[in-house]
Amino acid sequence: MVMNNSVIEFILFGLTQDAGKQKAIFGVFLILYLVTLMGNFLIVVTIKTSRTLDSPMYFFLFYLSFADACFSTTTAPRLIVNALSQKKTISYNECMTQVFAAHFFGCMEIFVLLLMAFDRYVAICKPLRYTTIMSQRVCGVLVILAWVGSCIHSSAQIVLALHLPFCGPNVIDHYFCDLQPLLKLACMDTYVINLLVVSNSGAICMVSFIILLISYGVILYSLRNHSAEGRQKALSTCTSHFIVVVIFFGPCIFIYTRPPTTFPIDKMVAVFYTIGTPLLNPLIYSLRNAEVKNAMKKLWCSKG
Template identity: 45%
Template sequence: MDELNGSVVSEFVLLGLSGSWETKVILTITFSLLYLGIILGNFFVVFLIIVDSHLHSPMYFLLANLSFNDIGVSSTAVPRMITDLLTEHKVISFQSCMTQTCFIHALGGTEMVLLIAMAFDRYVAICKPLHYLTIMKPRTCVLLIVISGLKPILTIKAMDELNGSVVSEFVLLGLSGSWETKVILTITFSLLYLGIILGNFFVVFLIIVDSHLHSPMYFLLANLSFNDIGVSSTAVPRMITDLLTEHKVISFQSCMTQTCFIHALGGTEMVLLIAMAFDRYVAICKPLHYLTIMKPRTCVLLIVISWVTGGIHAITQFSFVINLPFCGPNKIDSFCCDFPRIIQLACSDAAKFEFVVAANSGILTIGTFLLLLLSYVFILVTVWKRSSGDLSKALGTLSAHITVVVLFFTPCIFIYMWPFPTSSVDKYMFIVDFTITPALNPLIYTLRNKDIKIATQRLSKWLHYDRFC
């Protein structure tokens, strides 16, 4: 840690949470009680699982490890946050900062793998109950815990050998304008983001609570709405806060993390749209085989494929960018980090990386878009042949999907087919993808969908009845 790089900075100042002395005291008490609850609650779960022999099963073994890891996750940051609230000299040494960062990423990575292990345990228990004890034997459980520990090792190694960059932070230029303009934009984007959260959560909630919507089409739509919340949350909250601040700085690690999440969730959305197009194809062109083809296992498989594809897409790009040297310019003419803009700031020749970005993001985007358009054309041609030229029903079914596809892919194609833009127009295209499209998706699917309208009416009647009974 002492020889991590050639930095002359030996300590960092953590600005933390600002406010009056009374506010800080209230926050200190609140976070102290929360941290006490974290420690006692998770230790109680671990203790109970250890002492009660009835809980000595794979499920509770994994749960105990998750609870123990949660204690570690909170302990990496919360105690220092509490002490810093009541002190003016909020300084952390370089070594301590690097150590804290490593532990945050290490324990966070462990948590992710543990959650996957717990999902696998539930899958075996529900889908293969007769083989549960054979598959989830003690050796398998220990192996899953060991695998979860590999992520921290790789994370710490990556943090130690991140790259030889001198640049440790980037400046996001964002949207410029007068103070009045920025206030208007802040209010506008805040309302849009609120609409995204409420609208998409409403779609997810409605599909979960209404049994009439428990079908493959709405299962995929719920996942799309949930993904839209994630897409917006990667950039919009920071964009809103940066509009009213002059010091728009993002650390190197945060910039890389944001970029990875943008591409992971963006890639996931593309595959989800393909899955929804496939669902419509089966429903319209093979209605008698719909429930056989789109069975629950197929739907879950499509969701898993979408997340895996998004992750692979992000990691592929990340592996090329993370080791680029950044030793000079650090201003990004956008409100968020993205690979084309970051590569422009690298000290090395970025020409060879232009092909990587175009091949990965650009071709993936245009290829997916063309595939979707071809699938819709094929569906319409099939319906036209079967119904003697009457396309009204098919167009009514597909219109919402086509609208969403065009809204999502048009900005992506513009941005990634020209991976090194010379103008700032692409950041306005980002605004469409991060704010406009996710905000319109719930409206498109609710206003143009009869089943959603009826389900909304049922929910409204149920709430009205429940209120007066």
């Protein structure tokens, strides 16, 4: 249901209105976006073609890289094009689609990170039952549940967005459509809707972050009984995962778990989790993981 709406398009303010800075934004973010796509695509292809990367951890990493590439694609191309465009408009329908896609793939990333933490917990804390608990069928069902959960979350977000009436102005002080900047333009009292946003997006971010912290705490505690070599390998893997968790959840919690107030730093924080995290993930997982690096070398050697 779309309420009384006289606005058919929005103007995206972007990161800045300075012409010189916009050219720099175009160049920098175009490079970052292309590197993000190539890095995540390389991981997806490597895991799909490698016979050695067939464990549940890499099964989940495949979907994390896929979600990263899609998540970045929901925001980066529009930011890059608008940096050199005179007409920085986005239609109402495109804006609503962007809200849905950003929350869908962002939530998908959260759920996959939870699955990866669960996988590490079972592998380290219950090694004898690992193959039974994390069977191929179980992993497949868990990923399906992650897709369904993401769809439910993003559907809730789009329902809230579609119920916002817009009668002008139509300038979004952001570089992509999200509920927080849209709430500022709505011709109604948005206090209740903001509470719903916080209880939805904010709760998912905060609860997931707490669960992840607890799971890694349990993992670290259980490592005291492992050999030095096993402890070092487990710590290396968990450190990679924990770095990703911190750089993703920190900005998300800052944005989605607070009252309806905006700060000048909001857009830069959003850049970090919509563009920065998808860029850093493949670097973290490939540079810190010997198995992935070896599989990549074999892939390129076979191509050569």
